[in-house]
Amino acid sequence: MNCDHIKEQLTEYLNHQLPDAERFALEAHVAKCPGCQEELESMQQMWQTLGSVPVPEPSENLRPEFYAMLASYKETMPTALATPLGGFFGWLQSLMLPQSAVRLAYGLSLLAVGLVGGYWLNNKKTAATPEQQQLATLTTQVEQMRQVMLLSLIKNPSASERLRAVSYTKEISGPNDRVIEALLSTLNHDDNVNVRLATLEALAELADEPKVRMGLVQSLPQQESPLVQSALADVMVQLQEKRSVQPLRRLLKQPDLNQTVKDKIKESIKTLSTGQPAAPSTSNDYDETFLSPQPDRSAGAIV
């Protein structure tokens, strides 16, 4: 075996492409030949250093742009092509056997389609009538996808993921019962105060739903954090929710109640009982709910 031949095989050797027999022969030769050994070492070092050559991560734009392209492709696709094709997608089907992978991709694409859908909706507001049908369908799909995303993320062990899940609430116009239940459960049981506060904020915006209102009232005795307690009291005042007076009074009786919270609750009970409007809020978030205040007479009945 001559040295030139060995040197020609070095790359293949480093690349793990050399068949066993030739690999053994090469190793045997290199062990005895200082020239080839030196060559191997320098090649090996270069090969390894190559592995450290950095490749930047693609920017955050790539993913949404891809899904936007995909969505627009789908829109322009002739109907005949919409049915599954044997070759490519048939092969894909066989590739996609692992269920967890499907779910992962499904989740990711749901998120992306949600983004794309939003983008699309914003840009197609003046669409012609035939497109309005599609628009309605797409809107429904996007809504459903967001709900699925929310429901799966809200169980994530990471608090930031759960916060993200809660933030999706804003983008859902008509949350279903499962979403509302998940949010109420998070409000009452999440270990993280920030997650609870964000959930409270999200739920307050859904207070038109009787179920949400009731859930918020029932949540009062379950809260231990002073932050959540006073935020919840604020929400009750802003919603003019008279049914909260009783649980608020009960909360006041707790011996270890934070003094600031105590004052805040007393103030809230007073406002709710007298039917006076709440102090002007710095945010307009609750304007919608102000439009349908509870009738005043219920106050006397409950208090």
Add this chain to the structure above:
Amino acid sequence: MLRVKAGDVDRMGLLFERYHRKLFGFLYHMLGQAEASEDLVQTVFYRMLKYRHTFTGDGEFRTWMYHLARNVLADHVKKNRHSVRHSDVADYAEKIGGGVGADEQLQREQEVATLHSALAKLSAENREVLVLSRFQELKYEEIARVMNTTEGAVKVRVHRAMNELKTIYLRIEN
């Protein structure tokens, strides 16, 4: 009907999630420009959608993907003959270069930067096989299919690429 369409979209999404980083890496090594590489990633995925009937499933998917990527790349280079340069890489290498020999970490970084810059200076055809082999971890047999050539020809070219790389590296270093 819509459900079928949505299913296809999900599957294409899975391919994107699984392969876009690798594809981006290949294009980045070939172009040296991150932004242009991203545009080409989109083009490749668009062509996958458009020409999906040409993929029969006989070959491996990634072979097909790199095959399309090469065509997209060739079109891009043809269109931008005068503007293609490895700007990002050159800048990076310059920043790192002219280092202090004492610090081992720094020396190592400098080595990587020099090699990166040498890789960028490699002839496109040699760089291509090296990137496919070293970074994309394709087997010679797969590279041969991507490039419509023989395994033997790939073997020879990867070997040449390594030698050329070494020559350029030593030239930059000295």
